[in-house]
Amino acid sequence: MRRDPWVSPAGLLPAGGETVGGQEGAGRSVGGGGARQPSVAAGAAQQLPSVSAQSPSLRRRNCSAAGQQEGRASTRPQGAPAMAGSGGTPKSLPSSGQKGLHDIHHPLSSSSSTTSTSSWGVGAEEPPEGSPRPATSPELLLHSGGVGDKDLSLPNGTPVETSSPASSSSLLNRLQLDEDLDGETRDLFVTVDDPKKHVCTMETYITYRVTTKTTRAEFNLPEYSVRRRYQDFDWLRIKLEESQPTHLIPPLPEKFVVKGVVDRFSEEFVETRRKALDKFLKRIADHPVLSFNEHFCVFLTAKDLSSYKKVGVALLSKMGESVKYVTGGYKLRSRPPEFAALGEYLDTFALKLGTIDRIAQRIIKEEVEYLVELREYGPVYSTWSGLEDELAEPLEGVSACIGNCSSALEELTEDMIEDSMPVLREYVLYSESMKNVLKKRDQVQAEYEAKLEAAALKREERAGVPTDVEKCQDRVECFNADLKADMERWQNNKRQDFKQLLMGMADKNIQYYEKCLTAWESIIPLLQDKQDTK
Amino acid sequence: MTEDNCLLKKIEISVSEAEKRTGRNAMNMQETYTAYLVETRSVDPLNEGQNSPPDSLWRRYSEFELLRNYLLVNYPCIVVPPLPEKRAEFVWHKLSADNMDPDFVERRRIGLENFLLRVASHPILCQDKIFYSFLTQESGWKEAVNETGFQIKADSRLKAINATFRVKNPDKRFSELKHYSDELQSVISHLLRVRARVADRLYGVYKVHGNYGRVFSEWSAIEKEMGDGLQSAGHHMDVYAASIDDILEEEEHYADQLKEYLFYAEALRSVCRKHELIQYDLEMAAMDLVSKKQQCEELTTGTVKTFSLKGMTSKLFGQETPEQREAKIKQLEEQIDEGEDQLKVKNTENKEFVRNAWEDIERFREQKNHDLKEALISYAVMQISMCKKGIQVWTNAKECFSKM
Numbered sequence: 043m044r045r046d047p048w049v050s051p052a053g054l055l056p057a058g059g060e061t062v063g064g065q066e067g068a069g070r071s072v073g074g075g076g077a078r079q080p081s082v083a084a085g086a087a088q089q090l091p092s093v094s095a096q097s098p099s100l101r102r103r104n105c106s107a108a109g110q111q112e113g114r115a116s117t118r119p120q121g122a123p124a125m126a127g128s129g130g131t132p133k134s135l136p137s138s139g140q141k142g143l144h145d146i147h148h149p150l151s152s153s154s155s156t157t158s159t160s161s162w163g164v165g166a167e168e169p170p171e172g173s174p175r176p177a178t179s180p181e182l183l184l185h186s187g188g189v190g191d192k193d194l195s196l197p198n199g200t201p202v203e204t205s206s207p208a209s210s211s212s213l214l215n216r217l218q219l220d221e222d223l224d225g226e227t228r229d230l231f232v233t234v235d236d237p238k239k240h241v242c243t244m245e246t247y248i249t250y251r252v253t254t255k256t257t258r259a260e261f262n263l264p265e266y267s268v269r270r271r272y273q274d275f276d277w278l279r280i281k282l283e284e285s286q287p288t289h290l291i292p293p294l295p296e297k298f299v300v301k302g303v304v305d306r307f308s309e310e311f312v313e314t315r316r317k318a319l320d321k322f323l324k325r326i327a328d329h330p331v332l333s334f335n336e337h338f339c340v341f342l343t344a345k346d347l348s349s350y351k352k353v354g355v356a357l358l359s360k361m362g363e364s365v366k367y368v369t370g371g372y373k374l375r376s377r378p379p380e381f382a383a384l385g386e387y388l389d390t391f392a393l394k395l396g397t398i399d400r401i402a403q404r405i406i407k408e409e410v411e412y413l414v415e416l417r418e419y420g421p422v423y424s425t426w427s428g429l430e431d432e433l434a435e436p437l438e439g440v441s442a443c444i445g446n447c448s449s450a451l452e453e454l455t456e457d458m459i460e461d462s463m464p465v466l467r468e469y470v471l472y473s474e475s476m477k478n479v480l481k482k483r484d485q486v487q488a489e490y491e492a493k494l495e496a497a498a499l500k501r502e503e504r505a506g507v508p509t510d511v512e513k514c515q516d517r518v519e520c521f522n523a524d525l526k527a528d529m530e531r532w533q534n535n536k537r538q539d540f541k542q543l544l545m546g547m548a549d550k551n552i553q554y555y556e557k558c559l560t561a562w563e564s565i566i567p568l569l570q571d572k573q574d575t576k
Numbered sequence: 577m578t579e580d581n582c583l584l585k586k587i588e589i590s591v592s593e594a595e596k597r598t599g600r601n602a603m604n605m606q607e608t609y610t611a612y613l614v615e616t617r618s619v620d621p622l623n624e625g626q627n628s629p630p631d632s633l634w635r636r637y638s639e640f641e642l643l644r645n646y647l648l649v650n651y652p653c654i655v656v657p658p659l660p661e662k663r664a665e666f667v668w669h670k671l672s673a674d675n676m677d678p679d680f681v682e683r684r685r686i687g688l689e690n691f692l693l694r695v696a697s698h699p700i701l702c703q704d705k706i707f708y709s710f711l712t713q714e715s716g717w718k719e720a721v722n723e724t725g726f727q728i729k730a731d732s733r734l735k736a737i738n739a740t741f742r743v744k745n746p747d748k749r750f751s752e753l754k755h756y757s758d759e760l761q762s763v764i765s766h767l768l769r770v771r772a773r774v775a776d777r778l779y780g781v782y783k784v785h786g787n788y789g790r791v792f793s794e795w796s797a798i799e800k801e802m803g804d805g806l807q808s809a810g811h812h813m814d815v816y817a818a819s820i821d822d823i824l825e826e827e828e829h830y831a832d833q834l835k836e837y838l839f840y841a842e843a844l845r846s847v848c849r850k851h852e853l854i855q856y857d858l859e860m861a862a863m864d865l866v867s868k869k870q871q872c873e874e875l876t877t878g879t880v881k882t883f884s885l886k887g888m889t890s891k892l893f894g895q896e897t898p899e900q901r902e903a904k905i906k907q908l909e910e911q912i913d914e915g916e917d918q919l920k921v922k923n924t925e926n927k928e929f930v931r932n933a934w935e936d937i938e939r940f941r942e943q944k945n946h947d948l949k950e951a952l953i954s955y956a957v958m959q960i961s962m963c964k965k966g967i968q969v970w971t972n973a974k975e976c977f978s979k980m
Contacts, residue, residue: 387798390795390797390798391795391798394791394794394795394798397787397791398788398791398795401784401785401787401788401791404784404787405781405784405785408777408780408781408784409781411777411780412774412777412778412780412781415770415773415774415776415777416774418770419767419770419771419774422763422766422767422770423767425763425766426760426763426764426767429756429759429760429763430945432945433944433945433948433949436948436949436952437952440952440955440956443956537801537802537980540802540980541802541805541977541978541980544809544973544977544980545974545977545978548970548971548973548974548977549970549974551966551970552966552967552970552971552974554966555963555964555966555967555970556963556967558959558963559960559963559964559967562956562959562960562963563960565956566953566956566957566960569949569952569953569956570953
């Protein structure tokens with residue numbers, strides 16, 4: 043029986059892997075909306091394994107999910123392609139919220155699960171994922187029982203090879219995940235604000251305050267506030283990429299701003315970056331898997347990051363291996379059609395987005411220049427009015443009116459710079475991130491296919507497929523599933539973001555024209571009254 | 577304003593067509609020019625039902641110029657309506673500065689018609705015979721104009737340049753008016769320059785939005801849920817980009833209205849210059865008279881009030897004979913009488929000019945205030961319709977976006 047890819051990290055658990063058939067239920071919990079709720083449930087469950095610990099809505103979901111889960115498990119054929127349970131959805135999720143994702147490690151990740159648990163300082167004795175889930179099936183309990191062993195048997199930082207992730211999720215799960223995004227189950231709120239400039243002898247830099255509010259049990263306190271600088275965010279992103287290689291990691295703002303020489307310490311630059319960093323953390327916090335990442339937790343809570351940073355880059359790992367297959371001239375037999383389509387989509391999307399970004403910038407440039415001219419245009423009428431007697435008032439009126447229009451235009455341009463440009467920027471960077479993840483996926487597939495070929499040659503001598511190949515296949519499937527889930531999530535976010543962006547753009551323009559309209563309409567009587575009294 | 581004898585009551589005037597022609601000029605060189613069809617139709621108030629068919633004839637821009645120069649010389653105290661610009665000025669990038677450009681020719685056609693209507697509605701100018709034959713007699717008109725000998729009179733205008741610097745007691749009203757026309761000219765030309773740049777930028781803003789139209793449509797091809805919304809929003813962006821052409825074309829009419837007053841400023845100045853010339857003549861005559869009177873007095877009293885070379889010589893070489901003196905005094909007295917008559921004539925001429933000129937200037941002022949207010953209103957109305965169009969397009973686009 044294959045396990046859900048989202049759960050696959052659970053393969054790290056000693057109890058996991060081939061031994062526990064019903065694993066999927068527990069594992070899947072990690073993904074969906076439940077995943078965002080787990081702290082509450084898990085924490086409570088430690089002492090009191092009762093449904094009452096959960097929010098009513100969650101309970102409902104869990105119950106129904108558990109029911110579905112059983113049925114599905116029995117019917118799913120072995121070796122079904124990984125369908126990216128991607129965390130499942132509330133409805134189908136057997137144990138949503140039950141299990142903290144943080145201790146679930148992906149087989150591809152370079153760091154171990156144990157570190158995560160301990161570094162979080164939560165549930166060291168009784169890891170959250172172990173907490174029994176009342177409403178779930180017996181398989182779950184079985185699974186949780188194994189968890190205890192895992193902590194003992196797995197040394198820190200050891201890559202776990204025993205996993206054999208399997209897919210079990212359904213398409214339905216993925217679709218419903220998106221709805222859950224907007225649900226009220228959010229329990230981790232992160233904000234970036236209050237930038238401060240630090241001037242040292244060696245360097246000058248900006249730090250930002252990162253405030254976390256949460257009800258998750260993985261956090262000791264309900265609230266944290268730390269100061270981080272850009273390179274800390276950078277560190278976090280690298281760590282996320284290492285430990286969650288199969289996931290789409292949101293992009294960071296560029297280290298250096300593209301356009302020429304920009305004052306890194308100017309208020310506008312810092313504010314734009316602050317917003318982008320804020321968005322970055324919020325995207326992670328809203329992600330059913332990434333938000334449970336140990337490094338993310340460390341980033342949000344640790345007073346001093348430097349000790350974590352020194353741990354170094356333990357990036358041996360599969361990735362290095364996979365790269366070999368690709369660079370070795372190995373060609374993918376075929377990308378699964380969905381990923382081939384995704385690749386094509388991304389290429390076109392990036393292209394179009396780049397064009398839109400350029401158009402938006404050009405419009406802003408044109409508007410700024412238009413404003414410069416308008417600012418000169420209005421006062422000319424005023425000068426003229428100084429020469430006239432009867433015409434003085436109408437001319438002065440036109441001058442004031444143009445002044446009003448200029449102000450409206452300035453507002454429009456500023457709003458565009460502040461609201462539209464960052465969104466476009468983020469998505470330009472996002473498309474890069476996605477291309478990278480897609481590339482990694484290809485590498486994993488390449489590795490698998492190469493191994494499969496090698497095995498096929500040997501098979502003539504020895505019957506049976508070597509476990510190594512199986513593991514590889516699992517990895518591919520789990521990667522596919524994770525990526526698909528993230529893509530769904532991304533597509534949905536993208537749709538929402540662009541809808542908001544474009545509607546905002548339309549709104550701003552409507553407001554602009556309305557202001558101008560009011561200004562021009564107000565001077566008509568001024569012009570006409572004079573006419574009549576003559 | 578007396579409009580009873582206004583020419584427009586009797587005939588309708590229009591410049592209905594423009595045509596590109598090729599011909600030979602005075603140097604026998606090939607040249608291309610534009611001819612304009614001037615149509616007139618007499619309006620008979622008694623039998624309105626059956627108006628006579630229009631008379632039409634072709635005129636070139638240079639003939640309009642000749643007509644105006646003639647009017648300018650013969651009606652020095654009138655603010656003669658200006659012609660539309662010879663070459664496109666204050667253009668922005670989309671407008672062509674080419675004289676043969678159809679848009680330019682069309683705007684000039686309107687401008688020339690406007691000129692004829694302005695002359696025809698002027699209480700004095702409309703009665704001019706040459707003007708009437710300009711409208712009705714195609715052949716021989718040029719010769720008729722030249723026969724009036726206006727060019728000889730025109731030459732005297734050259735003196736005006738000197739007069740400006742020599743007039744001792746300029747009429748305060750006219751110097752103020754001159755100052756006003758200078759200022760008006762500079763402010764309107766500044767305004768037109770800036771407006772051309774404003775139009776240029778506005779054009780840019782709209783047209784760059786048009787790129788959204790294309791990219792939205794291309795992007796929509798790869799999107800599922802967003803596709804339809806993007807596609808139709810792209811269409812609205814195309815509409816938005818295209819709308820600016822009409823808006824700015826209409827605005828060009830406003831610019832032309834301002835241009836007319838830019839050129840009117842020059843016409844005003846011309847009246848001022850002619851007044852200076854008359855004033856100068858008057859002052860010269862008065863000065864001449866004064867000096868003659870003084871000479872006469874010196875001779876009769878025998879005293880030299882001012883130190884002069886003549887006085888010196890007479891002292892050195894002895895007095896003239898009484899007969900000689902008598903003859904001189906008599907001659908001077910005759911000249912003085914003549915001078916006084918002349919001065920009287922010049923004074924009347926001056927007063928007449930001032931009166932007539934001021935009457936026309938007042939008329940012009942009224943016309944200007946009225947026209948410019950109209951122009952400002954239509955400009956504001958244009959802006960309002962542009963804003964409404966903008967709101968409409970963005971509202972449509974927003975609806976598309978909201979369905980994504």
